[in-house]
Amino acid sequence: MLGDLVENTLVEQIPDSSIIHRDLADEPLPHLDATAIAGFFSSPDALHDTLKAAIAQSDELVEELLAADILILTVPMYNFAVPSALKAWIDHVVRIGRTFSYDGQSFAGLLQGKKAYVVCAYGATGYGVGEPFGAANFVEPYLRFVLTFLGITQTEFFSVEATSAPEDARAPFVEKARETILQALRGAQPA
Ligand SMILES: Cc1cc2nc3c(=O)[nH]c(=O)nc-3n(C[C@H](O)[C@H](O)[C@H](O)COP(=O)(O)O)c2cc1C
Structure with a gap:
């Protein structure tokens, strides 16, 4: 719902x-397998039909x-991290030579000039920096790092906590997240 609002x-x-x-x-991506990984690390002229087929989804x-x-x-x-369905997508799009480069010494993100908006939902509370479960938050810091690694540095993270709480306890958290999103996005422009 908050993603739709964004x-x-x-x-x-x-x-x-x-x-x-x-x-x-609803439409999960396959996990990477050895053939796809071999395709990722093959030069374009070495891609035979099996490797091409194995990386077709990733290419798209x-x-x-x-x-x-x-x-x-x-x-x-999910269990303090991103759902495996999203991790599968990340594994398909973090591609050497396509979305990041490595020259033997340093990495560079190839996705320049883009913006990312990330809405994170937590069933419980206390996942902010310095809060009781802050150290257990492997969602936001991970996504921030991956996006930056790919070159997407213009990011805005929104969060809603207590989504597993009963409606009356949850409602103020949802309302606060709605307000934060609307305030932040007023006047937003494409990258
Ligand atoms: C398999 C599973 C694991 C979850 N793990 C956590 C967790 O580690 N910490 C937490 O705060 N909430 C956890 N939750 C609650 C969800 O993060 C929360 O309900 C969230 O709002 C679900 O997203 P949705 O509202 O878009 O469906 C988990 C939910 C499921 C289904």
């Missing part, structure tokens, strides 16, 4: 947007991401 608020401001939705829970996801100005991720915490 999307709809951005679309109001950028009405000619074209949007690709990927529901990674990478092209999608390269073409995008804005990435919106909506992410529930």
